Amino acid sequence: MLKFVLTLALASVAAAELSCEDCSAIGTAVGTEATSEAGIQGQVEFLMAGGICNGIPAELECETNFPAFWAAIATALFDPVQGWYAPQFLCEDLCAKKTFMKTPSCNDCVTRVYGSTSYMADEEIQIQAVASFIDGGFCTQFGDENVDACSTALEIV
DSSP states (O other), rough: OHHHHHHHHHHHHHHSSOOOOHHHHHHHHHHHHHTSSSHHHHHHHHHHTTTTTTTGGGOOOOOHHHHHHHHHHHHHHHHTTTTOHHHHHHHHHHHHHHHSSSSOOOHHHHHHHHHHHHHHHHHHHHHEHHHHHHTTGGGGGGOOOHHHHHHHHHOOO
């Protein structure tokens, strides 16, 4: 679903040269869609269909707890202002490039967004992301009694 929205957003600017502002608008749109109710529901369905709960300890009640848990993760991870696709992170190099070189092309932005998404698959990046969630107190929102379970679930997801 996220790739579909991204492709639609990119197609709308493909006819013109891509500017820093265009890339920023795309990053904000992707983050907004990824944190919307429909976007999160699509992510949950995709992850559940992919077997995210397979092999999870029964005491974590994955099938019951995963949708709300993922909603909290997605809301933080894809936040349009501070998340993965936020313009300050997604477009930093493109906006700097605009200052010093020609206007970036649509391909520059496509490469950036898909590259950024692929970067999430790197194990070291995942470890850093989990550590950031844990160190940032993410799990406290589920209550002190659930912090350990949340930390374990973050490592699994």
